[in-house]
Structure formats: C-alpha cells, structure tokens
Amino acid sequence: MRIHYLAESVIVSDDVDPVAVVRTATAMARRGHDVVVQAPLGRGTDAEAFAYYGVPPLIRLLRHPTDPAYLRPETIVGEGAAAAVARRIRRLLRERRTTAAAVRAERPDLLYVRNVLAMPWVPRDTPFVFEAHQPPPARRAALDRAMLRRPGLRRVVTISDALRTEYLRRFPWLEGRVVVAHDAADDPVPEGRVWRHRRRGPGEPLRVGYVGSLYPGRGGEELVAVAERLPDVRFDLVGGSEADHARIRAAGVPANVTLHGHVPPSTLAAHYEGFDVLVAPYQRSVAVHGGTGDTSRWMSPMKLFEYLSWGRPLVFSDLPVLREVLRDGENALLVPPDDVAAWVAAIARLRDDATLAERLATRARADFLAHHTWDQRAAAVLEGLE
Numbered sequence: 488m489r490i491h492y493l494a495e496s497v498i499v500s501d502d503v504d505p506v507a508v509v510r511t512a513t514a515m516a517r518r519g520h521d522v523v524v525q526a527p528l529g530r531g532t533d534a535e536a537f538a539y540y541g542v543p544p545l546i547r548l549l550r551h552p553t554d555p556a557y558l559r560p561e562t563i564v565g566e567g568a569a570a571a572v573a574r575r576i577r578r579l580l581r582e583r584r585t586t587a588a589a590v591r592a593e594r595p596d597l598l599y600v601r602n603v604l605a606m607p608w609v610p611r612d613t614p615f616v617f618e619a620h621q622p623p624p625a626r627r628a629a630l631d632r633a634m635l636r637r638p639g640l641r642r643v644v645t646i647s648d649a650l651r652t653e654y655l656r657r658f659p660w661l662e663g664r665v666v667v668a669h670d671a672a673d674d675p676v677p678e679g680r681v682w683r684h685r686r687r688g689p690g691e692p693l694r695v696g697y698v699g700s701l702y703p704g705r706g707g708e709e710l711v712a713v714a715e716r717l718p719d720v721r722f723d724l725v726g727g728s729e730a731d732h733a734r735i736r737a738a739g740v741p742a743n744v745t746l747h748g749h750v751p752p753s754t755l756a757a758h759y760e761g762f763d764v765l766v767a768p769y770q771r772s773v774a775v776h777g778g779t780g781d782t783s784r785w786m787s788p789m790k791l792f793e794y795l796s797w798g799r800p801l802v803f804s805d806l807p808v809l810r811e812v813l814r815d816g817e818n819a820l821l822v823p824p825d826d827v828a829a830w831v832a833a834i835a836r837l838r839d840d841a842t843l844a845e846r847l848a849t850r851a852r853a854d855f856l857a858h859h860t861w862d863q864r865a866a867a868v869l870e871g872l873e
Contacts, residue, residue: 488873489521491595493586493602497529498550499536501728501749503700505529507670507789508601509540514671514865515599516545518873523595525586525602527553541753551585553578584608597641597872603627606634616868618644618668621785622653635661644668644868646787649808653785669812671864672792672855675756682798682852684845687763693720693838696762696799698755699790701727704783706768706804706824707735713768713830714744720834725750725758755793764837764844765794769804770824784808792859798852800844802833812859818850 492512496505508524516522528550537544587608590598598615600606603623607630609615617640623631635643635658643665645651651665676682687693701707707724714722718741725747727735732746740746747758759765767790773783786808794801795818803813805821815821820836822829837844 488596489593490515490523490597490599491590491593492522492524492599493590493605494524494526495602495604497527497553498524498548499530499539503789506540506752509536509542509546510671510673510861511599511865511868512546513542514861515869517862518865518869520869520873522546523549523589523593525549525551525589525605527551527582539751539753541751549589551582553582579604598639599868600634603631603634606630606637611637611639613639614641614872615639616642616644616872618646618868619650619654620646620787621650621782622657632658640664641872642666642868645785646670647785647808648811650785666868666870668864668867669787669859670789670792671859671861672789672796673861674856675759675796684798684848685763686841693763693834694761695720695722695764695766695834696725696758697723697766697768698725698758698793699767699788701731701735702774704770704773704781706766706770707731708738709768709770709825709827709830710766711735711738711740711744712827713834715741716827716831717834718743720838721745723747723758723762725755759793759797759799762797762799764802764834765797765799766802766830766834767791767794767804768802768824768830769806769809771806787812792855795851795855795859798848798855800837800847801851802830802837812854818847818854820847 492508494508496502496508498505508526512522512524524546531539533548536548583605586602586605590609590613596614598613600615600617643654643661645654645665645667646669648667651667654665655661697710699705710722710724720743722744726749767788769783771783772781773786783806791812801819803809803819803821804824813819813821820833822833
C-alpha cells in the first residue's frame with residue numbers, strides 16, 4: 488500500500504512524539520508498504536533526521552515549512568495577542584492545506600492520521616486510520632466528531648484500553664472499530680547476539696536510570712528526594728530541558744545525581760547499557776509537551792517499552808493505566824507515585840536481592856519480545872487493511 492502518515496510532530500525536534508511517528512512509519516515500511524511521513528519541518532536534512540532517530544531511510548519525509556511560533560512560542564511575544572494569534576492561525580492553516588494538497592496529488596491508498604487539522608481539506612472518502620493519544624480537547628471536539636463520522640474512516644487506534652473506553656463513551660458509533668495499540672520499542676539487542684542480565688562488578692554502585700522528559704508530574708523532584716536517602720546509589724536522569732533542570736536544581740541536587748540533559752534518540756543505548764535499574768516515578772497528574780495538560784489516565788509512555796526492551800528490573804508508579812502492561816512483582820515493582828519511602832524501599836530491595844532483580848528483568852524482556860515491538864504494533868494497526 489501507499490500510506491501517508493499525517494503528523495503534527497516537528498521533525499526534527501527535541502520532543503519525544505516524533506520518535507514514535509518515525510519508528511511507526513519505518514515499521515510499516517518494513518512490512519513492504521510505501522510510506523510517506525508528512526510533518527512540520529524542523530532541524531536538519533532528511534538524512535540527518537534518519538540518523539538522529541536511529542532508523543534506516545525506508546520512508547520518505549515530506550516536511551512542510553511551518554510557523555516559527557509553532558516551533559518557538561516565545562517568538563510572538565511583543566507582537567500583540569490578536570495579531571500573533573491571527574498570524575499563527577494563517578500559517579498553520581497554510582501548512583495544513585499543503586499537507587492535504589500532497590494527499591490529493593499523490594492519492595495514497597491509506598492515510599494514517601495524527602494531524603486532525605489537515606482533514607477538512609482531504610476528500611471525505613479517502614480511507615484513513617486515526618491514532619488517538621488522549622480524548623479530543625473541548626476546543627476541537629466538533630472537528631474530531633466530524634472526522635470520526637467520515638465515510639473513509641477504517642478504524643481508530645488508541646494507545647491504551649482506558650482511552651478506548653473513553654472514546655467509545657464519547658463516540659458510541661465507533662463500537663467494533665477501535666483497536667488498542669500501546670506504544671512500542673525497537674529491539675536494542677543486535678541480531679545474532681543473546682540478551683543476558685546485567686550484573687554489577689565487585690564494589691560497583693547500583694546505577695538507577697531515568698530516561699525521558701522532565702515536565703511537571705514526571706517525577707524529577709521525587710527522584711532527587713529518593714537519591715538523598717540512598718547515597719550509595721548512583722542516579723542518572725537523561726533528558727529534560729534547561730528550564731526543567733533549573734527547576735529541579737532549585738531545591739538542591741545531591742552528589743549522587745547526574746542530570747544529563749536531552750540526547751538524540753540514536754545515542755540512548757550508551758546510557759541504557761550502564762543502568763542496573765530503570766525507574767519512572769510518574770505522579771498522579773502528568774503533563775504533556777510544553778508542561779501543560781494531564782495524560783495520567785490515558786498514557787502509554789514510550790519509555791516503558793524501551794525499558795522493557797533492555798531487560799532491566801523496573802520500578803514504576805502504580806497508576807491504573809500502567810497496569811495494562813505492568814504486573815507488580817512479575818515484570819516490575821509498582822509503588823505509590825508520591826511515597827518517597829516506598830520508592831527508596833523498592834530500589835534498595837533490588838540493590839540487595841539479585842535474584843529478584845534478575846527475575847523481573849527476564850520477565851520484562853520476554854514481555855517486550857512477545858508483545859511490544861514496533862513491528863508487532865504496525866501489524867496490529869494495519870491488520871485487515873493491507
């Protein structure tokens with residue numbers, strides 16, 4: 488099939504969302520499809536984009552110039568609120584019309600849609616799949632409702648079962664056409680090599696790793712508090728903006744914590760290889776890109792599946808949506824999000840019980856291979872449409 492993936496994510500940018508876009512599209516291409524990703528233009532050439540995301544050039548990138556304010560909201564400061572909003576709307580609409588014009592010109596067999604705002608310009612009978620990561624915001628509810636009634640809709644993909652339930656509550660006519668596909672990861676173990684549980688050398692401190700954004704609700708401050716109580720354990724936080732780091736440092740950071748900042752996805756392996764335990768202390772309210780909103784009820788964090796793929800013992804916050812993938816005491820330890828003492832106890836338990844750590848790590852790796860690769864996800868979202 489000829490598939491156009493309509494994305495809102497800027498390629499290349501520091502956000503995590505385009506990682507999922509590029510790797511989903513690449514997995515579709517590995518199934519033999521001709522895949523074009525349409526997205527706002529960010530940094531670098533196409534070749535640099537493939538290198539940044541660590542994927543082979545199996546897809547075509549069609550990146551449209553976008554409003555600078557879309558990339559850097561601070562550029563509109565001083566312009567006047569009304570003028571800034573009007574200018575941004577004009578440029579975003581032009582970008583959406585450009586996206587739709589490419590669809591009309593190339594006539595793909597299927598659209599894979601994350602960019603809802605492009606759909607009003609796309610012919611109504613164009614076959615498409617819509618992937619949802621959260622319920623439609625109130626300001627866009629009418630647009631989403633109209634899109635979901637189009638004759639071209641083949642299915643809706645939600646990233647969690649909790650989100651599937653919410654979509655069916657709001658849009659009951661979708662019954663039977665909603666597919667749950669959690670996020671995924673690529674296998675970091677090279678073909679031909681056998682995965683083995685990582686064991687620390689004599690006298691080597693336990694290394695605890697966190698990889699991802701550090702918006703409010705992601706648990707950066709909580710990890711620092713945990714580290715203060717475990718001075719013999721090394722904590723590495725990989726990711727986050729300078730503003731995030733300044734916020735975390737404001738309360739003081741102990742010597743056993745290192746803030747690494749954002750690194751390209753293609754270079755993360757160098758960090759993962761040195762970690763003994765992987766953690767994600769999501770709080771009860773979890774912000775999305777830009778530090779706003781709350782995705783704690785619906786999320787399917789990509790770091791969860793990257794963590795599983797590396798076969799390390801995991802400690803995660805015990806949130807209902809995460810129990811769709813994680814099972815306490817089987818493939819992870821689940822602890823209350825805001826209970827620092829419980830986090831300290833869970834990490835200390837893994838430090839002191841090598842048998843438990845190896846059992847959790849082995850189960851995590853097996854679950855990843857059985858259910859959570861990008862290739863398996865591509866198969867699930869395209870099943871019956873190929």
